[in-house]
């Protein structure tokens with residue numbers, strides 16, 4: 001009995017050690033990932049539910065490391081946030097997405113907005129708006145083709161500061177999308193306080209479609225439309241979900257049903273096919 005309790009203890013310690021080692025390994029490699037050019041942006045098409053046209057792209061970060069292999073953003077983004085590395089990494093994402101979108105427009109493809117995920121830590125940087133202005137100038141992208149995806153947590157500390165930053169961004173012509181809508185603590189209060197252009201219904205609500213009456217999804221769509229927002233449904237995987245969302249008046253659809261996130265080269269092939 002003594003031995004088995006000891007081994008239990010050992011197992012526990014081991015799993016803690018494994019987690020710790022994994023995190024240290026992530027941190028070590030994340031530090032060098034930018035200079036070693038290990039990041040790539042993938043783009044997921046957003047589709048007009050009426051016309052089936054591509055009306056937007058969400059930029060999603062991919063990390064391929066020689067020793068760790070491919071690491072999911074769900075794992076490394078939180079680590080990048082904890083270490084502050086999300087600032088240089090986020091700068092790279094913003095620059096790359098804007099430059100790519102400007103290039104596509106110069107090549108003659110129909111202009112569409114690119115949506116970039118902005119971590120709360122980036123959004124709350126004192127010079128964040130200036131940074132966005134500089135990047136738009138450097139990449140020559142018209143601000144109206146940049147959407148910034150934020151989550152409710154940006155306003156966690158200071159609502160007045162958030163309102164100020166949102167106003168400045170919208171004044172320069174950038175649009176704001178509220179990501180993962182419905183999953184936070186203050187979703188409704190958020191919409192009354194802050195000016196948001198695009199509402200992204202979290203995939204968890206989309207997954208519920210068909211299982212119950214899905215009144216929440218329908219209610220969110222009606223709410224968004226009443227507030228003059230564009231409504232995007234995320235994580236759409238089935239035709240049943242698509243039909244339901246179309247009927248409920250959802251403008252834009254994003255999910256594996258149409259396309260997973262793809263490298264820039266493959267997006268360009270889709271553009272060529274559509275042209």
Ligand code: C2E
Nearest residue numbers: 060061073074077093117118119235236237255256257261
């Ligand atoms: P998110 O912003 O909510 O992005 C949507 C996630 O859902 C993406 O996962 C996307 O690949 C995935 N997805 C798209 N369609 C479907 C579908 O039909 N079914 C399912 N099950 N999933 C779908 P991904 O690319 O692994 O990113 C995970 C999260 O990591 C993102 O969630 C976002 O919070 C964060 N992230 C990714 N790229 C960046 C970035 O450049 N900056 C920041 N700050 N965060 C990022």
Ligand code: CA
Nearest residue numbers: 058117149179
């Ligand atoms: Ca997003």
Ligand code: CA
Nearest residue numbers: 179180200234
């Ligand atoms: Ca989301």
Ligand code: CA
Nearest residue numbers: 179180202203
């Ligand atoms: Ca999410």
